Structures are given as C-alpha cells and as structure tokens.
Amino acid sequence: MMNSLFFLTIFLVFIFQTSVTCNDIAGANIHYPFTTLSGFDLFRKDNITTIHFPSYGDLTVKSISYDSRRIDLLDPKNCVPRVFLNLNLTLTPFQYYYVLQNYTYLNCSTTLLHTTNFIEVPCLSDSNSHVYTVDPKVSIPSSCKRVKTVAIPFKYSPYISDNSLGLRLTWKLRESEEIKQGNKTRDSYTARNTVFGLSICFVVMATVVGIIKVHLSMRSLHKKEEQLLPDF
Numbered sequence: 680m681m682n683s684l685f686f687l688t689i690f691l692v693f694i695f696q697t698s699v700t701c702n703d704i705a706g707a708n709i710h711y712p713f714t715t716l717s718g719f720d721l722f723r724k725d726n727i728t729t730i731h732f733p734s735y736g737d738l739t740v741k742s743i744s745y746d747s748r749r750i751d752l753l754d755p756k757n758c759v760p761r762v763f764l765n766l767n768l769t770l771t772p773f774q775y776y777y778v779l780q781n782y783t784y785l786n787c788s789t790t791l792l793h794t795t796n797f798i799e800v801p802c803l804s805d806s807n808s809h810v811y812t813v814d815p816k817v818s819i820p821s822s823c824k825r826v827k828t829v830a831i832p833f834k835y836s837p838y839i840s841d842n843s844l845g846l847r848l849t850w851k852l853r854e855s856e857e858i859k860q861g862n863k864t865r866d867s868y869t870a871r872n873t874v875f876g877l878s879i880c881f882v883v884m885a886t887v888v889g890i891i892k893v894h895l896s897m898r899s900l901h902k903k904e905e906q907l908l909p910d911f
Contacts, residue, residue, distance in 0.1 A: 719771065734767035741843060749776060752846040758802035759844050760784075760812060763831040768848070776847035777832035785811045787823035800835045811835075 721730055721740060728740040730752070739753040750773075754762050764784055768774055787809045791797040796817050803810035810826070812834040819825065832845035 732766060732771070735762055735765045738762070738846065748849045748852070750848050750850075751843060752848065754842045754846065756802075757842045759842055759846060760800045760803055760810075760835050762846060763829060764803075764827060772850045773848040774850070775832050775845070776849045777845060779830040779832060781815050781828055781830050782812045782834045783815045783817075783828040784826040785813060785819060785823040786826050787811065787820065789822045791820060791823070798835060798837060 719730060719732075721728055723729070724737065729737045730740055730750075731737050737755060739755050741751040741753050743750045763782075784803075788807070790799065790809050791811065793799075796813055797811050800810045800812060811823070815828050833839075
C-alpha cells in the first residue's frame with residue numbers, strides 16, 4: 680500500500696512537470712505583438728526569421744522573450760548606425776529596450792581629426808562624405824552639416840563590431856493582453872499549488888499508512904511472542 684501511494688505521488692509530479700514543459704513550449708508560438716498588427720508579422724526569408732519595418736526594411740530576429748517583452752534583432756546590412764538613423768518606432772508597438780540619449784549625425788566633406796568626439800562611421804561613409812555621430816552640444820566644423828539628431832541607445836564605436844548592438848526592443852501590452860497574461864499566470868500558479876498540495880497529501884497519507892502498518896505488525900509480533908511463552 681505504501682509503495683503504491685509513493686509511486687502514485689511520483690507519477691503525479693512527473694505528469695505535472697510534463698504539462699508545464701508542454702505549456703512552456705506552446706508559449707513559444709508567435710503571438711502579440713507580432714500577429715495582430717499589420718506590417719509587423721514575423722516571416723521566414725531564406726530560412727531566417729525576419730521582421731519588416733517600413734522606415735528601415737528587414738531586420739533579422741535573433742531571439743524573442745515574451746515573459747520579459749524583449750526582441751533581439753540583427754541588422755543583415757551590418758550597419759547598426761544606419762538602423763538608428765532611419766528606424767522610426769513612433770507608429771509601432773515597439774520602443775528601444777535601453778536608455779536613450781540624443782546624438783547628432785554629421786555629414787562632412789572631409790575627414791575630421793580622429794578624437795573622442797569625432798569618430799567616423801565606416802558603413803555610412805565613402806570617399807566623398809564622412810559620417811560621424813556626436814553629442815549635439817559639440818561644435819560643428821565648417822566642413823560638416825547636420826543630418827539628423829535622434830534618440831538612440833549608443834553612438835558609434837570602432838571597438839564594437841556587433842551588428843546587434845542596441846537592437847533590443849521591448850513593447851507594452853494592450854489592456855486585453857495584460858488581463859489575459861495575468862489570468863494565465865494566476866491559472867498556472869493555482870495549478871502548481873493544487874498539484875503540489877495533492878502530492879503532499881499523498882506523501883502524508885503514505886507515511887501514516889506506513890506507521891499504522893508498522894504498529895500493527897509490532898502488535899501482531901507481541902501477541903505471537905505472548906502465545907509462545909509458557910504459562911507458570
């Protein structure tokens with residue numbers, strides 16, 4: 680009896696863990712904000728998951744975390760400063776994940792002296808124009824003109840070549856999605872507690888049954904010993 684209850688408890692815990700795992704995998708299915716907003720659906724292109732932004736073009740999806748509302752992107756053109764310059768998130772559900780700071784893009788006709796303020800962006804420059812990202816407060820040389828001042832996570836650095844730098848976005852849930860997610864979390868929490876409580880009950884019952892069986896066995900043994908003792 681005790682062994683049966685013990686294995687039943689283990690079986691229930693296994694079933695519960697399996698169901699949680701299946702739910703987690705199911706949660707990887709594409710949902711808000713990628714399937715309900717026109718123009719921001721995820722699609723496969725050359726076996727690569729991609730998302731299209733009208734203000735820039737296609738960006739490669741590196742990973743998505745629905746729990747933390749985070750999407751990590753890669754620039755297939757390998758020029759994150761160009762993404763920052765052109766990507767307009769105003770009419771999208773997205774915003775940059777990191778804290779933003781204003782930077783000004785400069786287009787200069789000549790190469791400027793390399794300093795901490797003026798570092799040329801190679802992927803935006805050519806032999807006739809030299810592009811820099813600088814603090815808006817920096818004095819602009821006469822050979823340069825302002826292109827645009829934008830709020831972005833990072834300015835260009837020659838020491839960082841990762842084409843995903845700063846391309847982490849987040850989003851806000853709609854009210855209906857927040858309610859749905861809250862209900863899902865509460866249901867999951869309730870299910871976990873229910874199964875855990877049942878498991879504890881079975882363990883306690885198994886322990887009690889075991890103690891009773893030991894007690895009855897001891898009593899039976901004592902009776903047999905008393906019967907075997909000679910009467911004086």
